[in-house]
Ligand SMILES: Nc1ncnc2c1ncn2[C@@H]1O[C@H](COP(=O)(O)OP(=O)(O)O)[C@@H](O)[C@H]1O
């Protein structure tokens with residue numbers, strides 16, 4: 023059993039004990055903890071997968087490998103005599119929402135975005151059941167997650183996200199953003215007892231402030247969003263964006279919300295301040311595809327703060343209120359408190375000009 027220590031940073035002072043075992047410390051998303059995170063929650067045998075593949079026109083089973091590094095679902099790399107595949111078993115979440123994700127992925131794939139469109143069986147069905155869990159089969163996309171993206175990679179991401187948002191405005195599906203301002207307002211009180219009095223005030227004031235700011239503007243441009251486009255949900259081969267994966271926070275709503283999540287994860291320095299070069303690279307490339315509207319430009323600093331608070335809150339909920347059933351390393355809430363404080367202190371950098 024791991025020894026425990028009291029965490030003395032601001033957010034946790036006097037409130038919690040955490041294991042000292044390095045394998046059990048927070049995961050900031052791109053650490054080397056891949057091997058030690060338990061990621062295959064439902065084991066599968068070669069025989070099970072070989073029989074499953076027979077429904078599809080993908081070739082014959084050769085090998086199966088569980089993927090360490092997933093956090094919510096069980097993911098396997100599958101090799102056939104014809105191609106490389108990914109098999110995902112859905113362990114949690116609302117299973118009735120899976121058809122939305124299938125439609126969104128297939129729509130973006132049809133529009134030539136680098137996403138894994140689902141593989142349909144010989145009868146045209148994508149969503150199956152395996153080992154009692156909903157299951158989807160995907161092409162395996164090439165590349166690795168960039169931990170310190172260079173400017174060419176930032177540009178590629180901005181360009182692809184801009185393209186995705188142009189296309190996604192015509193996506194016919196509908197799934198309200200489950201992490202929008204309504205959610206912040208409804209659930210932030212659940213974590214207040216676990217944070218310091220200063221942080222309680224900060225969180226409550228921010229939510230009030232967002233409501234004030236958003237109520238003064240008309241509707242922002244809408245479309246389908248990825249909803250969680252962190253670096254570890256992208257795959258790069260050199261400077262080429264090979265794929266955007268993990269669309270299970272996908273939804274419809276303010277496109278600006280997606281862009282702000284990207285900037286907070288991709289273009290933030292260790293101290294929480296914005297990284298001017300990455301910021302410029304992502305936003306210039308994005309706006310070459312989809313220039314922001316006047317409303318979006320006005321709400322941009324607020325949206326950066328709102329999406330920072332969204333992750334501060336969701337991570338606090340995981341740590342204190344609703345820990346995952348599996349023994350996984352939680353993401354560090356403190357990271358997004360730091361980002362939020364930096365956005366409040368310094369605002370947003372100016373948005374690049376659109377030519
Ligand atoms: N289509 C894909 N192509 C290549 N690798 C993939 C693909 N889908 C998932 N992966 C790999 O599996 C890991 C876990 O998948 P992900 O969908 O992010 O699971 P989780 O929701 O459990 O975090 C990813 O980090 C990536 O390395």
Ligand SMILES: N[C@@H](CCOP(=O)(O)O)C(=O)O
Pocket residue numbers: 051201250252271333336337353
């Ligand atoms: N990428 C997120 C985890 C997914 O968000 P959630 O709202 O589905 O918990 C993170 O880094 O916290």
